[in-house]
Amino acid sequence: MLFNSHLFLLVFLPLAVAFYRLIPNRAAFRIWYLVAVSLVFYGYWDVSFVPLLVISVLGNWGLSKLYQANGRRLVPATGVALNLASLAYFKYAAFLVANLNLALHTSFAVDKVLLPLGISFFTFHNIMYLADLYRGNAPIYRLRDYALYIVFFPQIVAGPLVRHWELIPQISKDPWGKDTAERIGRGLTLLIIGLVKKVLIADALAPVVNSTFEAVSQHTVPGLGDAWVAVLGFTFQIYFDFSGYSDMAIGIALIFGFVLPFNFDTPYRALSLRDFWRRWHMTLSRMLRDYLYIPFGGNRHGLPRQVLALLGTMFLGGLWHGAAWTFVIWGGLHGMGLAAGVLWRRFLPPMPTVLSAPLTFAFVVFAWVFFRSADLGQAATMFSAMAGAGGMHGTRHLVFILLAALIAFLGPTSQDVAMKRLKPARWDAAAAALVLCLILLKLGDDTNYEFVYFQF
């Protein structure tokens, strides 16, 4: 079920919290309870994927126990391979076969497999753990602890990508202490901030963006204004959508007593592309750094190796978002941009901020065109429209885009508001309540959009 739905906000979450409080306050009860609640949450989308998730938990935990018993590093290595294989089957089989057919002029057929929701995220949780196990950096966990790490419902569908050592030590802590009210108050507020980003900003931008990209898919070349509005609209839509989702996930986890890592830090204020990736989808960046970039050589084996490591990391990072050349190019562009930044810093004087910040933003916006387009032809049409090939018309919704830009550039981060600035004041509570009330009513309208990141 979606966080931004009546079912979740008015039924699931209140019941889940109420029973969490009512069950005996012992770690085993609490943990198994949250595992069960998470499976209900996940199974509500499609119950047929629950067995896959359960097998994934049992299989990966079983491998860790096997490794504990025999100490052979082949075990976690095999585990990583198996996880990658399952991801490849569900996510990339059709893409691989289609490109193979194209290259070899063959006509292999592959049945379209339905992508289990969140597979990119929970498979990566498993892989990160097994990789740490392989390196000797991870303990063997109890089944219930590991199960909750993988299935914990706030994070299972679209992250944030949490490291086992960040979450699992929190699992056995008693959530009902003297700071409980503060935690719930801040978590609730963060959830509301996330809902505002999603429901009031991202979902309002969605039709503006969709209509132009839809027209492009029908081979219409939009006017210059419409094209820029759509591309900038998507730039802010995906930010508010995904960071809103992350805020909700972190806020909900906080209500249950868990601190998840933050995922966004005003990314469009970045001064360089390197800076951007320290602010955008931060938990993915960290994961890419620790499990791809550094193993590829990182910056410790000379410049050529570093450039290759960046290109390889971002190529795979792009592919992780989806089985399509548009994502590969998006990742590849970011890889090249990051490499260019490394070379610039090595050989040229520092770029002044007034130049580097807008340049970074422009680069990110251009790359989003590939990310949003269904195929390369659409992206090409969009670029030509942005250059004026479809005429100059179209300034609708420009004010709205500027407003979203203002919030994205100048606004404080959600975590800053909810975790630091927020004080338990009467007017703050009343304001948050009225916003929540507005959102509940908004969610009754017929147009609820799914989160952009659910497709990855």
Next chain:
Amino acid sequence: MNWSHYCRLLLIVTALATLALYAVTLAVDPYDAGRFSFIHQHGVPLYGQRMADASRGRDPQFDSAVIGNSTIQLLDPARLDADLDGRFVSLAIPGTGPYEQLAVLGWFLRHHPGGVGTVVMGLDAAWCDSPRVFGPAGETYPFPAWLYAEQPWSYLGHMFSYKSLEAGIRRLNVVLRHAPAARPDGYNDYEAGKAYDPNAARSRMINGGAENDQAEDAAPAPAPPPGGGQPEFAALAAMLGGLPDSVYVALVFPPREASSVPLPGSDGAALVASCKSRAQGLAQSHPNIRVIDFLKDGDIARPDNFWDGIHYRGNVARQIEDAIAQAKPGPR
């Protein structure tokens, strides 16, 4: 104030504000559906027919209705009033088929338990020769079936929304006379303010409305839906069957421009024929149901009687109104 108070206040204010706004929405009755209303005055803002016809369909000042697609909306309620001695409301909704129209008919009949004068139903291509699913999946445009439903549950769900709250505010403005109300009798004269241009009209017709009407042959008639149009006629029969004999029901087959009339012997003609025979069957089963058939080639189908292939002009509408009046069964 501590955090515990903060949480409590947040939740209590949310609950109270949400419930209050919900209650206000229900009481203001944005669509004048009369379900939980505190306002007794009839009428809604300038909504489209889909949203406005719940109000019109239950307005006690009317006892007779015109129901159908845009192909029946040029019938003038005021003229029908005079011809048939009734008080007519037009509940015709453009872009609808049997599923939507029967929901409106059911609504109108349920809200006039005291007596219905006349019901005029337009049975056009959406009933006869365009295969449609009889149900929500067959809607060309989204239709608020929840507004016309017999049970209030779906309505209650839809009232808990920002859109309904907004609509409620609009309605309040109408009630307080700060905004204009929609026309009570629902008449929507699509000719109003337009000059008729025969060339422009012909350009909207199959084959330019040319004399030879071979164009129809080019496209084979679509396959009839599963059940062959049965469910909608069964539903119509069930609704009409419950009416007292005093209610006059006119089943009108609206005219089409000649090039849109299926050629004799074509698949399309067979579909229309079976549609007409179903209507005749209904008429035979009930003393006061009449079939008014304008769907034929001949003088009525001349291109200059039409704005396009299916939307006729005022003079044709007058003929249909007269025919409905003449076919009215006499007192027995």
